[in-house]
Amino acid sequence: MILLYLLAVNLAAFAAMGLDKSSAIRGVERIPERTLLTLAAVGGSFGAVAAQQVFRHKTRKQPFATWLLVIVAVQAALVLILTASRAAG
Template identity: 40%
Template sequence: MIPFFYVFLIINTLGFLVMAYDKYLAKNHKRRISEKTLLTLVLIGGTLGSGLSMLIFRHKTAKRSYLLKFWAIILLQMLVFYFLYRYDIREKITL
């Protein structure tokens, strides 16, 4: 269980930092990080870090298309966790 915590922490820290760096690039009129990359970090588990960075740096908060994709990923993650919890896949996996 502890290794999962560290992976979660690393992915969310990375999501936070990449979103903050993209805001820095935007303010300095430099080449930006693609939305696909930002959303991929959210999809693989960086939801909290990316979301926190969005709020702190006010980045991507006015872009409707990005927000729709961001919230769709959150909904998908919630559904996955619900079904994992509901059907408790640990019982079905035999080692």
């Protein structure tokens, strides 16, 4: 069930970043950065980072790029902590 959730939220983050890039090119209403970062924070960071590279979108935009990096780092630390605690217990 967790894997299905992670797949869905990562696909949503990837798609949202792609749609935002398309909107930026066309000069129409954009997806708020807060929404993109929220998708990353709730588990879609892999999809957001993948889309960032694939679409060359928001790679230098600050503070967005920094916040996305912080989200990825926090999630990676949580995975390491949970993995270590399961191995120990």
